[in-house]
Amino acid sequence: MSLSYWFEESRKQQDQERPRMESKEAAAAAQAEEDLLRDFERILHDDPLIDEVGFLHPTQFHSLLVDSTDKSTSQYFWCVDHKLAVSSSILPDLYRAARRAHSNATLNPSSSPSASDAALIMTHSKALLILCADLLTAWNSRKMVLSTNFNLSHLKDELRLCALILSYSPKNESTWSHRRWVIKNLAQHLQDMPELIDKESLLVKDMAEKSKMNYRAWRHRCWLIPYMKTKQVLDELNKSKKWAELHVADNCSFHYRRSLLLALLDGAANREDSLICQSEAYLMWKEELRWNETLIRRYQGRESLWNHRRFLSQWWVQHLLSCEETSLSNESLADLFLSQEIHLLSDCLGAPGDEFGETRVQVELAALYILWISEQDAAVKGKVEERLKSVGSLKEVLARACPEKSRLWTHLLHC
Amino acid sequence: EKSTAVVDGASLTKRSEEEEAMGEQGELAAEKHVRYIVTAEKKDSFESLVMEHLRASGAYWGLTTLDLLHKLHAVDAAEVVDWIMSCYHPESGGFGGNVGHDPHVLYTLSAVQVLCLFDRLDVLDADKIADYITGLQNEDGSFSGDIWGEVDTRFSYISICTLSLLHRLHKINVEKAVEYIVSCKNLDGGFGAMPGGESHAGQIFCCVGALAITGSLHHIDRDLLGWWLCERQCRDGGLNGRPEKLADVCYSWWVLSSLIIIDRVHWIDKEKLAKFILNCQ
Numbered sequence: 001m002s003l004s005y006w007f008e009e010s011r012k013q014q015d016q017e018r019p020r021m022e023s024k025e026a027a028a029a030a031q032a033e034e035d036l037l038r039d040f041e042r043i044l045h046d047d048p049l050i051d052e053v054g055f056l057h058p059t060q061f062h063s064l065l066v067d068s069t070d071k072s073t074s075q076y077f078w079c080v081d082h083k084l085a086v087s088s089s090i091l092p093d094l095y096r097a098a099r100r101a102h103s104n105a106t107l108n109p110s111s112s113p114s115a116s117d118a119a120l121i122m123t124h125s126k127a128l129l130i131l132c133a134d135l136l137t138a139w140n141s142r143k144m145v146l147s148t149n150f151n152l153s154h155l156k157d158e159l160r161l162c163a164l165i166l167s168y169s170p171k172n173e174s175t176w177s178h179r180r181w182v183i184k185n186l187a188q189h190l191q192d193m194p195e196l197i198d199k200e201s202l203l204v205k206d207m208a209e210k211s212k213m214n215y216r217a218w219r220h221r222c223w224l225i226p227y228m229k230t231k232q233v234l235d236e237l238n239k240s241k242k243w244a245e246l247h248v249a250d251n252c253s254f255h256y257r258r259s260l261l262l263a264l265l266d267g268a269a270n271r272e273d274s275l276i277c278q279s280e281a282y283l284m285w286k287e288e289l290r291w292n293e294t295l296i297r298r299y300q301g302r303e304s305l306w307n308h309r310r311f312l313s314q315w316w317v318q319h320l321l322s323c324e325e326t327s328l329s330n331e332s333l334a335d336l337f338l339s340q341e342i343h344l345l346s347d348c349l350g351a352p353g354d355e356f357g358e359t360r361v362q363v364e365l366a367a368l369y370i371l372w373i374s375e376q377d378a379a380v381k382g383k384v385e386e387r388l389k390s391v392g393s394l395k396e397v398l399a400r401a402c403p404e405k406s407r408l409w410t411h412l413l414h415c
Numbered sequence: 416e417k418s419t420a421v422v423d424g425a426s427l428t429k430r431s432e433e434e435e436a437m438g439e440q441g442e443l444a445a446e447k448h449v450r451y452i453v454t455a456e457k458k459d460s461f462e463s464l465v466m467e468h469l470r471a472s473g474a475y476w477g478l479t480t481l482d483l484l485h486k487l488h489a490v491d492a493a494e495v496v497d498w499i500m501s502c503y504h505p506e507s508g509g510f511g512g513n514v515g516h517d518p519h520v521l522y523t524l525s526a527v528q529v530l531c532l533f534d535r536l537d538v539l540d541a542d543k544i545a546d547y548i549t550g551l552q553n554e555d556g557s558f559s560g561d562i563w564g565e566v567d568t569r570f571s572y573i574s575i576c577t578l579s580l581l582h583r584l585h586k587i588n589v590e591k592a593v594e595y596i597v598s599c600k601n602l603d604g605g606f607g608a609m610p611g612g613e614s615h616a617g618q619i620f621c622c623v624g625a626l627a628i629t630g631s632l633h634h635i636d637r638d639l640l641g642w643w644l645c646e647r648q649c650r651d652g653g654l655n656g657r658p659e660k661l662a663d664v665c666y667s668w669w670v671l672s673s674l675i676i677i678d679r680v681h682w683i684d685k686e687k688l689a690k691f692i693l694n695c696q
Contacts, residue, residue: 091461103515132465136561137517143563177565184564213660215615219608251658255613262611303646303658311602368646407682408645412638 033097036090039074040098041127043084048157052083053130053168061087091131098128106141111148118145126161133165133172143181150189158182163203170211176220193227200224201236205243208253218252222259230277233263237284241291248295251304258311261285265315282319288312293344300354301361310372313341317373317380335383338373342387345370349391349401367401370394371409442693449486452477470513471502471522475529482532492533499526500538508540508547509561519561520551524573527580536581545583548574555598556591557609567608568599572621579628593631596622604639616647616656620669627676641679644670652687653695664695 044050056064064078064085078085086094102124105117113121122145125138132138146154162179165172183200187193204221208214225233237260244253261284267277289312296305320334331339348366353359374384374394388394398409455477466473474495481487502510502522509518510526523544530536551559551574558570571592578584598610599622605614606622619640626632647654647670653662654670667688674680 088461092459092464095461095464132468134465134468136468136519137511137515140517140561140563177563180565181563213657215613215657219612222611222613223609225611249659251660252613259611307603307658314602404684405645408642411682412642 033093034101036076036094037097037101037127039077040086040094041123043077043079044126044130045123047079047082047084048160049082050079050084051164051167053164054083054085055088055091056085058087058089061085061089095128095131098124098131102128102138102141106137109141109144111144113145113148118148121145129161129165133169133175136174139174139178143178146182146185150185152186152189155182155186166203166207166217170207170214171216173216176216180220180223187227194229194232197224197227197232201239205240208243208247208250212247213250213252215252218256221256225259225263228263230264230267230280233260233267234280234284236260245295248299248302248305251307254304254308257288258308261288285312285316285319289316296344297347300351300358301365303365306365306369309369313337313373314376317376321379334380335387338380338383339387341370341373342384342391345397346391349397363400364402364405367397368405371398371412375412442696444696445484445486449481449484449489452480453489468512468516469522471499471510471529472512472525474499475525475532478529478532487532492535495529496533496535496538499529502526505540505543508543508545517561518547520548520558520570520573520577521560523547524577527577531580539581541581541583545578545581545586548577549586552587552592554591556588556593556595558592568596568606568612568618568625569608569621571596572625575625575628584629589629593626593629593634596625597631597634600634603643604636604641605643613657614643616644616654616666616669616673619644620673623673623676632677635677637677637679641674641677641682644674644679645682648683648688651691652684653691654683654688662691664692667692 061076061078076087076090102121105120105124110117121141125141128135128138142158146158159179159182162175162182165175166179169175183196186196190196201221201224204217207217211217228236237257240253240256240260244250244257247253261281264277264281264284268274268281289309292305292309292312296302296309299305317334317337320332320337323333345366348359348362351359351362370384370388371394374381385394388397391397392400395409395413398413399406402409478487478490478495481489498514499510501514502512502516503526504511504518507518509520510523511518512522512525516522527536527539527544530539548558551561551570553559553566557566557568558574559566560570574587575584575589575592578587596606599606599608599612599618601607601611601614603614606619607613607615608618612618623632623635623640626634646658647656647666649655649662651662653664654666655662656666656669671680671683671688674683
């Protein structure tokens with residue numbers, strides 16, 4: 001079904017269903033609203049590759065018209081080079097018209113709508129969602145139409161619509177949810193997911209650049225992990241490293257890395273390539289710990305980095321404890337690792353203060369980190385306390401470093 | 416007698432909200448808040464229009480606030496009840512966020528909660544609503560938000576809370592529901608939106624609340640989770656939702672309620688929090 005067919009159907013629908021008016025004024029107002037909708041939907045139809053939308057204040061919009069060398073499409077819409085601008089003055093009217101049209105089109109919901117009904121639903125819901133992506137009902141009507149039969153091209157159009165909306169509403173839950181529904185549909189029919197996953201990962205990366213710590217975007221990226229084979233998990237770890245380095249305060253990106261590492265561990269237990277997963281996991285973990293430490297030393301007082309270390313050392317210590325190897329000095333590897341961590345703590349404790357107070361935060365986080373490790377199990381606690389003697393008891397360190405958290409650690413240390 | 420979800424001998428909703436309203440009562444501009452809520456009704460601005468999909472939830476938030484401030488009588492109960500029921504879909508048993516909007520568990524809970532406020536559960540076909548929710552439980556114990564299948568731990572809490580309020584919790588597979596929630600527990604003690612999801616104060620509230628209602632709090636390591644939650648308190652006394660984020664007053668609810676349920680609220684500085692909340696007025 002071509003888009004022009006859909007558009008024609010929409011025009012016929014509007015001609016047929018204009019409500020009866022009680023007064024000329026009301027009729028004129030309704031007509032004006034419908035004209036707006038018609039213009040809007042025509043623009044959306046004429047350019048299916050729109051990749052940016054902006055709602056501009058009338059004065060901004062006016063200057064756009066004045067500056068533009070191209071003819072504007074109307075008084076309230078401007079669309080050039082796939083960039084669409086809408087004057088915010090007409091948004092309420094446009095929204096109401098789209099709502100009405102969509103309501104009329106979905107009056108008699110059916111699991112197998114006729115071609116013309118489907119066309120109207122898709123046209124009106126698109127207009128509506130670009131204005132307000134939160135409208136679950138509009139997303140649902142699209143799912144209803146798309147469910148009638150599998151159409152690869154239509155599903156790809158959905159991904160494009162979602163990407164458009166996310167470009168200016170990167171946190172929109174309904175859009176991310178719809179996107180997942182589309183992908184689940186695609187996954188059922190596509191043999192090869194890697195390319196799709198790569199594109200999704202890239203999309204999230206772009207979104208993440210524009211809106212930091214975007215929970216919904218990163219949740220989407222984590223949601224893809226079960227679809228990944230081991231090789232892709234390793235690729236993602238490598239590819240996302242640079243971004244994480246440049247955004248050390250973004251907890252989401254480190255959580256993503258933790259999810260990938262856990263997927264490797266999971267693979268080590270469950271997949272056919274379990275031996276590869278196991279050795280890769282070990283190497284990745286070791287490297288991650290080293291890399292994390294350099295970042296901690298470079299960027300003072302970053303909670304995400306220390307949280308990442310809590311996670312890493314938790315598994316690492318357990319892994320080392322189960323290792324039979326010893327180091328060159330005949331110390332167990334676990335002991336050696338714990339000594340290194342305490343060395344990191346004392347470096348932080350000894351660092352000179354700075355004007356931004358970041359050193360103080362660094363000290364607090366370092367102390368809480370040591371508390372975290374020591375709480376893992378009794379054996380580790382003993383080893384930590386032993387090695388900590390040169391610095392002070394754990395209680396003394398915490399009292400110095402984070403007095404504000406005293407309620408927390410006095411409880412944990414039973415003091 | 417208002418019916419509220421009862422949890423380990425403490426009323427989940429009522430006590431948490433009382434703790435929220437603690438602090439310098441004299442400084443809370445109650446009258447102004449009441450006026451804001453009562454007049455924040457129908458507006459024709461674009462901003463108002465694009466929020467129409469969640470009006471049922473907005474009604475719950477506003478009305479609960481009025482109730483806490485002992486001003487619930489400022490609205491016409493019958494009018495509210497009628498409006499809520501106009502959002503009901505009798506064929507499915509669910510509620511939409513507004514008239515003519517598709518049903519979803521989000522708004523089903525809000526509708527039931529509003530009716531609880533007015534003690535009007537009698538207008539509901541409780542069995543039908545329970546069936547709607549039961550139908551949304553998946554094999555792994557999780558819950559979808561609606562027929563289109565999106566799964567989120569929020570929906571677990573919502574489903575469990577709704578059924579609890581309707582005294583029909585036994586209609587779902589509670590054991591499986593709990594199993595699913597526990598599978599969303601992270602190594603830092605927190606919970607995310609799905610298994611392996613990043614710990615988030617809002618999701619944590621949902622999981623902790625659901626476990627509380629189903630008598631399953633023993634699955635939680637209270638010290639571990641309490642630790643994560645008390646680290647949400649920022650220098651300015653406010654609470655954030657995740658590491659490195661700024662404090663936001665909404666987390667006063669999510670984090671605080673969770674701390675109260677697991678009995679670790681003494682781990683944060685209450686006075687500083689109260690001051691922060693009043694500064695947001």
